[in-house]
Amino acid sequence: MTEYTRGVPVAELKPRIQAFQALLHKRGVDAAIIVQKSDFFYLTGTNQQGWLYVPREGQPLLMIFKEFVRAKAESALERIVDLVSPKKIPGVLETLGYPKPKILGMELDVLPTNLFFQYRSIFDTARIVDISIDIRMLRAVKSPYEIAMIRRAAALSDKLAARVPELLEPGKTEITLAGELEAYARSLGHQGLVKMRLWGSELFYGHLLSGPSGGVPSYLASPTGGSGTSPATGQGAGHRRLGRNEPILVDYVFALDGYLSDHARIFSIGKLPDDMLKAHNAMLEVQDVAKCRGIPGIQAGELYEIMVAAAADRGYAANFMGVGDRRIRFTGHGIGLELDEFPFIAKGQTLILEPNMVIAMEPKVVLPGRGVVGIENSLVVTPSGLESLSSIQEDVVVV
Amino acid sequence: MTEYTRGVPVAELKPRIQAFQALLHKRGVDAAIIVQKSDFFYLTGTNQQGWLYVPREGQPLLMIFKEFVRAKAESALERIVDLVSPKKIPGVLETLGYPKPKILGMELDVLPTNLFFQYRSIFDTARIVDISIDIRMLRAVKSPYEIAMIRRAAALSDKLAARVPELLEPGKTEITLAGELEAYARSLGHQGLVKMRLWGSELFYGHLLSGPSGGVPSYLASPTGGSGTSPATGQGAGHRRLGRNEPILVDYVFALDGYLSDHARIFSIGKLPDDMLKAHNAMLEVQDVAKCRGIPGIQAGELYEIMVAAAADRGYAANFMGVGDRRIRFTGHGIGLELDEFPFIAKGQTLILEPNMVIAMEPKVVLPGRGVVGIENSLVVTPSGLESLSSIQEDVVVV
Structure with a gap:
C-alpha cells in the first residue's frame, strides 16, 4: 500500500475553516465552493482534485474526483466523499442534509468563465458571488x-x-x-x-x-x-x-x-x-x-x-x-x-x-x-x- | 540597447492570422480578442502582456500594456500600439476605423469570470462568445x-x-x-x-x-x-x-x-x-x-x-x-x-x-x-x- 501523509495538521485546519466560515457569515454568504488549487490545499490539506463545500455553519464537505483514497489520507477533514461530476453536488448536499444555498461564494477572480456558467446552471436557484477577496485576506x-x-x-x-x-x-x-x-x-x-x-x-x-x-x-x-x-x-x-x-x-x-x-x-x-x-x-x-x-x-x-x-x-x-x-x-x-x-x-x-x-x-x-x-x-x-x-x-x- | 529577436517569423505569422480569420468568418464572429498567453504568442510572436484584436477581415491590432518596446521588436505584426487599460480598447478601435463588433469571440475556457464581466461591460453592445475551440483546432x-x-x-x-x-x-x-x-x-x-x-x-x-x-x-x-x-x-x-x-x-x-x-x-x-x-x-x-x-x-x-x-x-x-x-x-x-x-x-x-x-x-x-x-x-x-x-x-x- 502507498503511504500518504497529512498535508496540513488537523489543529491547523480547523481554525482555518472556522475563520473562513466567520467571513462567510460576515459577508452574508450561505456557503462557498472552493476549487482553486492553493485555496483548496489551504482549507483541505490535499492537492488532489475536487470540490470543497464550506457552509456558513457546520461541517465542510470535501468531494473528490481524483484521487479519492489519496485525498482521504492527506486531508484531516472529517467528511470526504467520492464524486464523479460537479453536476452531482446538489444531490449529495441534499442527501447529507445541507440546506440549499441562496448565495454561493466562488473564486471568481480565477474561475474560468465557462465553468462559472456551468456552476450557475448546476446551482440554478443560487446567486453566485465572488469570495476571492475574503479567502485571500484570510490567507494573508x-x-x-x-x-x-x-x-x-x-x-x-x-x-x-x-x-x-x-x-x-x-x-x-x-x-x-x-x-x-x-x-x-x-x-x-x-x-x-x-x-x-x-x-x-x-x-x-x-x-x-x-x-x-x-x-x-x-x-x-x-x-x-x-x-x-x-x-x-x-x-x-x-x-x-x-x-x-x-x-x-x-x-x-x-x-x-x-x-x-x-x-x-x-x-x-x-x-x-x-x-x-x-x-x-x-x-x-x-x-x-x-x-x-x-x-x-x-x-x-x-x-x-x-x-x-x-x-x-x-x-x-x-x-x-x-x-x-x-x-x-x-x-x-x-x-x-x-x-x-x-x-x-x-x-x-x-x-x-x-x-x-x-x-x-x-x-x-x-x-x-x-x-x-x-x-x-x-x-x-x-x-x-x-x-x-x-x-x-x-x-x-x-x- | 537591448537586442530583441522575433518570436515567430512573419512568413509563419501571416497564414496563422488568415486561417484564424477564416474560422471567425465561418463561425459568424465579427472579431476576437486574444489574451491567453499561448494563443497570444501563437498569433503575435511575443509573450509580452496585452490584447490582440483580430477582426474577421483586415489588419489585426496588437495592443501592449507591458512591455511595449519589447513586444514591437518581437512581434512581426504590423499594427502595434501602446495601451494602458482594456477600457481604452473600444476608443482605439474606433480611432483606427475598425467597425464595432456585434459578436466578439474570447477564450472563455480559460478567461477568469471577473475579467469576462469586465470585458462585457467594456463591449456593452457586443455579445461575447467562446472561440476557444476554434483557436485550439487551428493550433492542432x-x-x-x-x-x-x-x-x-x-x-x-x-x-x-x-x-x-x-x-x-x-x-x-x-x-x-x-x-x-x-x-x-x-x-x-x-x-x-x-x-x-x-x-x-x-x-x-x-x-x-x-x-x-x-x-x-x-x-x-x-x-x-x-x-x-x-x-x-x-x-x-x-x-x-x-x-x-x-x-x-x-x-x-x-x-x-x-x-x-x-x-x-x-x-x-x-x-x-x-x-x-x-x-x-x-x-x-x-x-x-x-x-x-x-x-x-x-x-x-x-x-x-x-x-x-x-x-x-x-x-x-x-x-x-x-x-x-x-x-x-x-x-x-x-x-x-x-x-x-x-x-x-x-x-x-x-x-x-x-x-x-x-x-x-x-x-x-x-x-x-x-x-x-x-x-x-x-x-x-x-x-x-x-x-x-x-x-x-x-x-x-x-x-
Missing part, C-alpha cells in the same frame, strides 16, 4: 505553523545563495548557472513549482540575470524581467554569458512543502563599479526603513510611499523598481503558498498591515544597459516592525 | 516550421534520456536525480516552464518515478502521478531512494523556444522482472499499432479504442493507463506550445486526425505497488501513419 495572516514553514524555506534560500559563489565563472551562461543552482535546490527538497494566483502570471524559480540582462524589462509584474531563453518565455535566465565587474542577480524562490520564500542577493566576479555598490547600499537602507515602518496598523500604500520617498532621498527616484512608464508600482508582496498573496505594498493600497503577515520586500535599482542591484527577503510583520526570515549577508558578494 | 495542425521546432525539442529529449544511465545510483533520491537531469536540460536550452491550458493543471518537467512511485495515483490527468515532495504538490519526483530491479520512469517534457516534446523511457539498475519486461514490450507493440492506424481520417476516439483493444489482447486490460475507476481514458494528447493540445486520443472523441497534427502517445501499464512501464514519444500524423520525432532506443535500459 499566517499562523505560527505557516511562519515556521516559510522560515524553513527561507533557511534553504540562504543555503542556495551561499552556494552561488562556488558556481560563478566568467563565460558560463545564465541558464547553465541557473540549472546548477536549481539542481542544488532540488537536492534540498525544492518542490519545483512556484505558484502564482494571477491568471497569465508564471515564474520558473525566479530571475537569474547578469549585467545588462538585469535591466531587460518584461511583461511580468516585477522590477526585473530578463531575456529568457526566447520570446516564448520572455523572462528569466537566458543565453548570456557571465562577465566580470557586473551585478549578477539571483532572485530565486525556494518552494518547500507548499510554502515559498522569495530571496534575492547580488554577486559579482570582480568588483562592481562604485556607483552600483552605492545604489545597492542605498537599497539596504530602504529595506531598513521598511523594517522600522512596517508595523501593524500602517496602510500598505503608505509603506510603499515611504519606501519610494526613501529611495528618492538617496537619489534613485528615476530608477527605483524599474524605469519608464510601466515600471511597477509596488515594493513588496505577500507570500505564502503563492507568490502573489495579500498584502501588496503598492501604490494606493489601503489594506492595513497586521501581525504575522509575511511580505517579500524587494527594493531594487534598475540601471538600463548595466543591470540591477538591491535586495529581497521574506519578512514577517511583528509589533516592532518587519523581521527578516533570512540571515545570510546582504552585501554584494564579490568573488 | 502544425506547420512545417512548428514540426521542425518540435523535432529540435525531441532531439534534446533523446539527449536527456541518453544521459540518465550515467546518473543512476542505488540510494540516490528521485528528487536529486531529477535535479541533475533538469540541470543538464537547462544547459541544453530548456526554458523551464511547461505550459498547460487546462485551469488547475500544472507540471514541473514531468514525472521521474522509481519502482512503487510509478504506481502512486494523483489528481493529474495522467497515467502516472507519484508522491511529489509533499501533499502540496502531490505529483512528480519525491524523496524515495532508487532501488535495484525496479522500473525507473523518466517521463520528461523538453521545452525549447516555446515548443514541447513529451518523452518517456524506462531504466533500471539491474534487471527487471520478466513480467515487467513483457508488459513493456507489449506497450511498444501497442505503440506500433497506433503508428500504423493513426492515419488522417481516423477519429481520435477510434484510435483510442484500437489501442485499448491492443493492450487488452496482450493481457493488460486491467492495468492499461492506470488502475481503478478514475484511471485516465486517453492514450495520447496533442502537443505544441502546450502539453494539452488537440487532439485528445480519448474515449468518445470524434475529432478527426489530420496530417501534421503532433501527438504525444503514451501507452503505459501501471502495476500498483511495483511501478510503471511503457513508452512515450511525440509523433507527427503523416499519410502513412504516425512518425516518431525521437530516435533513441525504446527498450528498457538496464545499467
Whole structure:
C-alpha cells in the first residue's frame, strides 16, 4: 500500500475553516465552493482534485474526483466523499442534509468563465458571488505553523545563495548557472513549482540575470524581467554569458512543502563599479526603513510611499523598481503558498498591515544597459516592525 | 540597447492570422480578442502582456500594456500600439476605423469570470462568445516550421534520456536525480516552464518515478502521478531512494523556444522482472499499432479504442493507463506550445486526425505497488501513419 501523509495538521485546519466560515457569515454568504488549487490545499490539506463545500455553519464537505483514497489520507477533514461530476453536488448536499444555498461564494477572480456558467446552471436557484477577496485576506495572516514553514524555506534560500559563489565563472551562461543552482535546490527538497494566483502570471524559480540582462524589462509584474531563453518565455535566465565587474542577480524562490520564500542577493566576479555598490547600499537602507515602518496598523500604500520617498532621498527616484512608464508600482508582496498573496505594498493600497503577515520586500535599482542591484527577503510583520526570515549577508558578494 | 529577436517569423505569422480569420468568418464572429498567453504568442510572436484584436477581415491590432518596446521588436505584426487599460480598447478601435463588433469571440475556457464581466461591460453592445475551440483546432495542425521546432525539442529529449544511465545510483533520491537531469536540460536550452491550458493543471518537467512511485495515483490527468515532495504538490519526483530491479520512469517534457516534446523511457539498475519486461514490450507493440492506424481520417476516439483493444489482447486490460475507476481514458494528447493540445486520443472523441497534427502517445501499464512501464514519444500524423520525432532506443535500459 502507498503511504500518504497529512498535508496540513488537523489543529491547523480547523481554525482555518472556522475563520473562513466567520467571513462567510460576515459577508452574508450561505456557503462557498472552493476549487482553486492553493485555496483548496489551504482549507483541505490535499492537492488532489475536487470540490470543497464550506457552509456558513457546520461541517465542510470535501468531494473528490481524483484521487479519492489519496485525498482521504492527506486531508484531516472529517467528511470526504467520492464524486464523479460537479453536476452531482446538489444531490449529495441534499442527501447529507445541507440546506440549499441562496448565495454561493466562488473564486471568481480565477474561475474560468465557462465553468462559472456551468456552476450557475448546476446551482440554478443560487446567486453566485465572488469570495476571492475574503479567502485571500484570510490567507494573508499566517499562523505560527505557516511562519515556521516559510522560515524553513527561507533557511534553504540562504543555503542556495551561499552556494552561488562556488558556481560563478566568467563565460558560463545564465541558464547553465541557473540549472546548477536549481539542481542544488532540488537536492534540498525544492518542490519545483512556484505558484502564482494571477491568471497569465508564471515564474520558473525566479530571475537569474547578469549585467545588462538585469535591466531587460518584461511583461511580468516585477522590477526585473530578463531575456529568457526566447520570446516564448520572455523572462528569466537566458543565453548570456557571465562577465566580470557586473551585478549578477539571483532572485530565486525556494518552494518547500507548499510554502515559498522569495530571496534575492547580488554577486559579482570582480568588483562592481562604485556607483552600483552605492545604489545597492542605498537599497539596504530602504529595506531598513521598511523594517522600522512596517508595523501593524500602517496602510500598505503608505509603506510603499515611504519606501519610494526613501529611495528618492538617496537619489534613485528615476530608477527605483524599474524605469519608464510601466515600471511597477509596488515594493513588496505577500507570500505564502503563492507568490502573489495579500498584502501588496503598492501604490494606493489601503489594506492595513497586521501581525504575522509575511511580505517579500524587494527594493531594487534598475540601471538600463548595466543591470540591477538591491535586495529581497521574506519578512514577517511583528509589533516592532518587519523581521527578516533570512540571515545570510546582504552585501554584494564579490568573488 | 537591448537586442530583441522575433518570436515567430512573419512568413509563419501571416497564414496563422488568415486561417484564424477564416474560422471567425465561418463561425459568424465579427472579431476576437486574444489574451491567453499561448494563443497570444501563437498569433503575435511575443509573450509580452496585452490584447490582440483580430477582426474577421483586415489588419489585426496588437495592443501592449507591458512591455511595449519589447513586444514591437518581437512581434512581426504590423499594427502595434501602446495601451494602458482594456477600457481604452473600444476608443482605439474606433480611432483606427475598425467597425464595432456585434459578436466578439474570447477564450472563455480559460478567461477568469471577473475579467469576462469586465470585458462585457467594456463591449456593452457586443455579445461575447467562446472561440476557444476554434483557436485550439487551428493550433492542432502544425506547420512545417512548428514540426521542425518540435523535432529540435525531441532531439534534446533523446539527449536527456541518453544521459540518465550515467546518473543512476542505488540510494540516490528521485528528487536529486531529477535535479541533475533538469540541470543538464537547462544547459541544453530548456526554458523551464511547461505550459498547460487546462485551469488547475500544472507540471514541473514531468514525472521521474522509481519502482512503487510509478504506481502512486494523483489528481493529474495522467497515467502516472507519484508522491511529489509533499501533499502540496502531490505529483512528480519525491524523496524515495532508487532501488535495484525496479522500473525507473523518466517521463520528461523538453521545452525549447516555446515548443514541447513529451518523452518517456524506462531504466533500471539491474534487471527487471520478466513480467515487467513483457508488459513493456507489449506497450511498444501497442505503440506500433497506433503508428500504423493513426492515419488522417481516423477519429481520435477510434484510435483510442484500437489501442485499448491492443493492450487488452496482450493481457493488460486491467492495468492499461492506470488502475481503478478514475484511471485516465486517453492514450495520447496533442502537443505544441502546450502539453494539452488537440487532439485528445480519448474515449468518445470524434475529432478527426489530420496530417501534421503532433501527438504525444503514451501507452503505459501501471502495476500498483511495483511501478510503471511503457513508452512515450511525440509523433507527427503523416499519410502513412504516425512518425516518431525521437530516435533513441525504446527498450528498457538496464545499467
